[in-house]
Amino acid sequence: MTTMTEASVREFKMPDVGEGLTEAEILKWYVQPGDTVTDGQVVCEVETAKAAVELPIPYDGVVRELRFPEGTTVDVGTAIIAVDVSGGAPAGAPAEQPVAEQPKAAPKEPEAKPQGRTPVLVGYGVAASSTKRRPRKSSGATVPAAAQAIQTELNGHGAPAVQDRPRPLAKPPVRKLAKDLGVDLATITPSGPDGVITREDVHAAAAPQAATTAVPAVVEAPAPALATAPAPVASYDGTRETRVPVKGVRKATAQAMIGSAFTAPHVTEFVTVDVTRTMKLVEELKQDKEFQGLRVNPLLLIAKALLVAIKRNPDINASWDEASQEIVLKHYVNLGIAAATPRGLIVPNIKDAQAKTLPQLAESLGELVSTAREGRTSPAAMQGGTVTITNVGVFGVDTGTPILNPGESAILAVGAIKLQPWVHKGKVKPRQVTTLALSFDHRLVDGELGSKVLADVAAILEQPKRLISWA
Incomplete structure (x- = not known):
């Protein structure tokens, strides 16, 4: 009997969700022992050195054991969850159960646990928060009595348990957005094709909640808080410092930046440019029906200007092969966009950006930014970049000296666009002005080539009509 039980348990191992990654951190479990999958x-959701990724289970069964708690870094190839795929009840379940209360593969109260279970996981049980994420097939099976009692008490009116409802259709980024906004996907009427819930549906559902909580949030803030709050005092019990382990995206970024800074000889050039006409063109494109529903902003035209400059000066789009002592010229542009996320800086890129029209580029930029903000950028989206743009202007910064993304030859920093006095047609007038900074690898890009590229970008932004004549 024991042999049969062990044979029916399958172990799901930590996969390599990127190319050559050796480990990943478990950020969150969406199931618990006793849950049906x-x-x-x-x-679960894991974080690699490149991105956060959700892992699907490749078979049906009942969760027997979670091998590691949240926050643990696990080597690729290590078993992280054990699932009973026999189709029977979990080990330790009572021998006689009414059919209506104990269906074929139903979860149970985790009172009798297999030996060897990780101690920190004991007592997790069937959490109400996790059952909302768990998909259920419409098999007609009922919820165990204990779980039904929990759901009934939470609902307060004997409503059907969450597990009885079909799982709403939504992509992982949309599920993450709903979770962050506190929106139950089951309450949303989908507007997408085939009944799929979209980001717009989630935002629309979250809007009434925000409206109802906005006023109490202000009222609940007590006026005398400043007077009663204790002033910071010196503490010698170790609470004056917080140590944060360096791992995941932050660790990978640190290693990459050190390697880039001390391998490629950086040169940075600057130019201040009048972008008034570019800003006017942005407003015009927002009203253009061809761009309806797309993200149109100055970054879009700056990205297009850089692509045109690369087309006119293709040698800037290259990399240095140290092992072969060769310069590798790229005949395609995978345009990287540096994005600040809660987990650190990432640089996803738009594949073959040089072949995209302006509306297509706008669509790709919108998808890239939304996915990055939601923490759903895939490792593949951050591989193979050739040239990068970093927009430090969104933080009110004038400019900077950006460090090259490893394996690339150039990176363009865009500063804040500000209204400044500027000599225009012989008169001092208020104009929209910004400062661009181009860092490049001086091993393969000399001052002349770098200057030409930067000057071309500036010329296009001053006279955006050149996008048509130079493209």
């Missing part, structure tokens, strides 16, 4: 169901 189905093929393709997301069971």
Whole structure:
């Protein structure tokens, strides 16, 4: 009997979700011991050195054991969850159960636990928060009595348990957005094709909640808080410092920046440019029906200007192969966009950006930014970049000296666009002005080539009509 039980338990191992990654950190479990899982169901979220990724389970069964708690870094190839795929009840379940209360693969109260279970996981049980994420097939099976009692008490009116409802259709980024905004996907009427819930549906559902909580949030802030709050005092019990382990995206970024800074000889050039006409063109494009529903902003035209400059000066789009002692010229542009996220700086890129029209580029930029903000950028989206743009202007910064993304030859920093006095047509007038900074690898890009590229970008932004004549 024991042999049969062990044979029916399958172990799901930590996969390599990127190319050559050796480890990943478990950020969150979406299931607990005793939960029923189905093929393709997301069971946990992990963070690699490149991105956060949700992992689906490849088979049906009942969760027997979570091998590691949240926050643990696990080597690729290590078993992280054990699932009973026999189709029977979890080990330790009572021998006689009414059919209506104990269906074939139903979860149970985790009172009798297999030996060897990680101690920190004991007592997790069937959490109400996790059951909202768990997909259920419409098999007609009922919820165990204990779980039904919990759900009934939470609902307060004997409503059907969450597990009885079909799982709403939504992509992982949309699910993450709903979770962050506190929106129950089951309450949303989908507007997407085939009944798929979209980001707009989630935002629309979150708007009434925000409206109802906005006023109390202000009222609840007590006026005398400043008077009663204790002033910071010296503490010698170790609470004056917080140590944060360097791992995941932050660790990978640190290693990459050190390697880039001390391998490629950096040169940075600057130019201040009048972008008044570019800003006017941005406003015009926002009203253009061809750009309806797309993200149109100055970064879009700056990205297009850089692509045109690269087309006119293709040698800037290259990399240095130290092992072969060769300069590798790229005949495509995978345009990287540096994005600040809660987990650190990432640089996803738009593949073959040089072949995209302006509306297509706008669509790709919108998807890239939204995915990065939601923490769903895939490792593949951050590989193979050739040239990068970093927009420090969104933080009110005039400019900077950016460090090259490893393996690339150039990176363009865009400063804040500000209204400044500027000599225009012989008169001092208020104009929209910004400062651009181009860093490049001086091993393969000399001052002349770098200057030409930067000058071309500036000329296009001063006279954006050149996008048509130079493209």
